Structure formats: C-alpha cells, structure tokens
Amino acid sequence: MNKLKRIIHEYHLKQKLKYAFHSAELYKVRSLSNGKLAKSFPKIHEIKIEDGFTRYTFTLLNGMNPSEVKKKEFVFRQVFGNNIEIRGSLKKYVLHVYNAEMKKQYKYNVTDALVAIRNHSLPVLCGINRHGHLFSYDMVTVPHLLIGGRTGSGKSTQLRQLLTTLILSKRPEELELYLGDCKKAEFHLFRNVEHVKANVVQETHIQQMLVHLKTEMDKRADLLDVFAVAHIDDLPKDRRLPYIVLCIDEFVMLRKNKLIMDSLLELTALGRALGIFVILSMQRPVASVLDTTARSNLSVAMGFRVRDAIESKVLCTPGAEKITVQGRFYMDTNGEMTELQSPLLTLEEAKKLLEPFKIMPSNTKPVNDFTENDDSIFGRLE
Structure with a gap:
C-alpha cells in the first residue's frame, strides 16, 4: 500500500471509529458561539495497521464515564465485527480489530x-x-x-x-x-x-x-x-x-x-x-x-x-x-x-x-495416595 492509499485508508478507519463513538453516544455536547451545538468525541491518537489486526488508540475526554466503554462494547462489535478486543481503563483505551477469528480448539x-x-x-x-x-x-x-x-x-x-x-x-x-x-x-x-x-x-x-x-x-x-x-x-x-x-x-x-x-x-x-x-x-x-x-x-x-x-x-x-x-x-x-x-x-x-x-513400591500401595486410616499422610514418604 503506497503512502497516499495508506493515508486515505487511515482516514476512512478514523471516520469508522468516530461513527462507533457516535453510535455508542461516547461524546460531549458543547454550545458554539453561533448558538449551534457541536459534539466532541474521544481523541484518536493512533491508528496502526499490523499483520493480522488494526490497532486504534484513543482517550476519553474529561468527564466521560469509563464504564460506558465496556457497556457499549456491543456497538463496537456492530460496527467493526465480532473479532475485536478493547483494553484500557479510566481514560486511555486500545481497540484491536482482528482480521480472523481465534481457533476454537x-x-x-x-x-x-x-x-x-x-x-x-x-x-x-x-x-x-x-x-x-x-x-x-x-x-x-x-x-x-x-x-x-x-x-x-x-x-x-x-x-x-x-x-x-x-x-x-x-x-x-x-x-x-x-x-x-x-x-x-x-x-x-x-x-x-x-x-x-x-x-x-x-x-x-x-x-x-x-x-x-x-x-x-x-x-x-x-x-x-x-x-x-x-x-x-x-x-x-x-x-x-x-x-x-x-x-x-x-x-x-x-x-x-x-x-x-x-x-x-x-x-x-x-x-x-x-x-x-x-x-x-x-x-x-x-x-x-x-x-x-x-x-x-x-x-x-x-x-x-x-x-x-x-x-x-x-x-x-x-x-x-x-x-x-x-x-x-x-x-x-x-x-x-x-x-x-x-x-x-x-x-x-x-x-x-x-x-x-510412574513409580510403584514393592507393596503395590501408591506412594502419594493417602487414605483415612493413615496416621500421617507424610509418614510413608519419610
């Protein structure tokens, strides 16, 4: 992927993440000077395409409830598919979107x-x-x-x-x-x-x-x-x-x-x-x-x-x-x-x-299997 295509691709990925934020209602509403309302989304720090997955790093804005990220995980799955993983706490989070499912066995x-x-x-x-x-x-x-x-x-x-x-x-x-x-x-x-x-x-x-x-x-x-x-x-x-x-x-x-x-x-x-x-x-x-x-x-x-x-x-x-x-x-x-x-x-x-x-003593009694009648479970070992 050449540089221009990568930039375009990362832009689309960024918009996709913003769409997930919007759908999950992870934003803050603020008033503009013209009286209109604007939405502020979590800050996206990095989008990195790796072999087998894409990693998104973002932080919540001050005042956002961290529990909402976990609570709205289903929204991220609806947007990115089921093969995702979200890690983080308080403010900083990392979203992994995997290309393939894990082996089931x-x-x-x-x-x-x-x-x-x-x-x-x-x-x-x-x-x-x-x-x-x-x-x-x-x-x-x-x-x-x-x-x-x-x-x-x-x-x-x-x-x-x-x-x-x-x-x-x-x-x-x-x-x-x-x-x-x-x-x-x-x-x-x-x-x-x-x-x-x-x-x-x-x-x-x-x-x-x-x-x-x-x-x-x-x-x-x-x-x-x-x-x-x-x-x-x-x-x-x-x-x-x-x-x-x-x-x-x-x-x-x-x-x-x-x-x-x-x-x-x-x-x-x-x-x-x-x-x-x-x-x-x-x-x-x-x-x-x-x-x-x-x-x-x-x-x-x-x-x-x-x-x-x-x-x-x-x-x-x-x-x-x-x-x-x-x-x-x-x-x-x-x-x-x-x-x-x-x-x-x-x-x-x-x-x-x-x-x-496996070992078995001459009396054929297991050396590490103890019964209720044993005075000491360690006596046989000694």
Whole structure:
C-alpha cells in the first residue's frame, strides 16, 4: 500500500471509529458561539495497521464515564465485527480489530509445548493467542495462579495440561507437587507420579499437607538467612532445593477452615522467594473467599466461562461471562489482559505422557495416595 492509499485508508478507519463513538453516544455536547451545538468525541491518537489486526488508540475526554466503554462494547462489535478486543481503563483505551477469528480448539502438542517453555525455570503453558502463537510464562517471575470457570468451560482440562507440562519439563529432584482434590475427581491421573509428594482429597489431609508446607517454608526461610541470600535460586549449588507447587482444585470448599485459608494466604504472600508456588481453582469465584489481600497475592488469573459479570469481576477477568467457546479464557497478568485458547489434552493422552514417570513400591500401595486410616499422610514418604 503506497503512502497516499495508506493515508486515505487511515482516514476512512478514523471516520469508522468516530461513527462507533457516535453510535455508542461516547461524546460531549458543547454550545458554539453561533448558538449551534457541536459534539466532541474521544481523541484518536493512533491508528496502526499490523499483520493480522488494526490497532486504534484513543482517550476519553474529561468527564466521560469509563464504564460506558465496556457497556457499549456491543456497538463496537456492530460496527467493526465480532473479532475485536478493547483494553484500557479510566481514560486511555486500545481497540484491536482482528482480521480472523481465534481457533476454537487447539490440540496439545508435546514438541510445541516444550519449545514454548524452554526458557522458563518453572513453566506455565497457557494457550494460543489470536495469531496462533503459544503463550507461556515463568511462575518464578510471576508467582501464583488462580483459575476460575464453571463446569464444561475447560478449567479442569487446563489444570491437567498445566500439571502434565510441569512434570514433563522438570526432573523429580527439581520439582515437587502437592495436590489437593476437593471434588475427588480431577487428580487420580497423577497418582504414583514420582514428582507428586501428596495427592489428597480429605479436608483433614489437605490441612496436614499445608502444615507440612508451612514447616518446609520456615526451614527454607532459615536457610536463606544463613546464606544471606534473597531467593532459593541464589543458594550454593550443593544446597539447591526443588521448586514446590501446591495445587488445590475447588478450594472454595475449604473456606470455613481458618487454618487452611490462613496457610494459603501465607504461602501466597511469602512463597515466591522460598520456591513455593500456588495454583488454586474454583468453579464459582466468591468475593468472600477471595478478598482484596488474597487476590493481590495471586499474580495471574485465568477466567474461563463463568456465570455472570460479578464472578468475572472477582477473577479480575471482565468479559469471562460472555465466553461461548469451550477452552477459551481471559488471562489477567498484573492488570494486563490477554485472550487465549487453552491446549486440549485428553485424559488418555495425558496418561500416556505420564506413564514414564510412574513409580510403584514393592507393596503395590501408591506412594502419594493417602487414605483415612493413615496416621500421617507424610509418614510413608519419610
């Protein structure tokens, strides 16, 4: 596209955005000296045509209500089509208009996954974006994860691939997993996996597990103090410790247990430097469980389809209540929003991938599956 054509094209795009402002009633009316009325629209700073999308940057005028932008999102969809995304707050906003729809399904691929996470110390494989690129991040840098989504949204499948990917990427001496399955339905798959030090379903055992991790946290804090370092990665090589990931599914069922909730709060507040990280998931995000302090400790939230705007607000993933595609989610990373499609890893495929990591003691009793009759869920490990 030559310069003149680009200028003309950008002019038409600008007029289209102004038409959207007008249709959404995002303007201020002022009186002119001749007695006529004029409309002032939000200021358009930039229109940039990228490969696969067009980006519009604009700011609201002083006095305009920011909530109107989200409320009138349907108008932008009517003007630009359904493949749009609006990000921003208070005054500055960025509108992305994409040329193509996101994939509605992405099958988990081991080779692609390991390439995407190769530079991460403790990888979290998230999913593909609108451009088909796999998105991942390092939990050591961005600690603790909250996942929310109603039944059938893809939340459980995401948990499955997250844990499987961690196991595939780290040796047992580099990573220890502690799993709490309040629904008693999600983590059977990980029984007898060498990385898994506890895989429990009863509230009493989850409480014991957290007491154990609190003790481990204190030991690690003392070790950092002895060597005068700020993070376990800075310890001498001969004193290096494995990362620990605690994952509890449907933890909202534990909300009445003050010891458990206090322990989770302490782990998310202090765990990062000690190499202890938390993944929590829930079907129905509840504000009374996720207060401001608890939510601020969870750097990342993945919001799959939830029931309503209140639940999406609790997760800090606005728009999650409008998701219609299974496996689609919004991810909030310290205030930055991304729309992704999670990798689909079936139960059978996960079993095959995990088979090389399975161990079974001579008495054939699973080493990380604990029953009500156990005096200590950690006694067998010791």
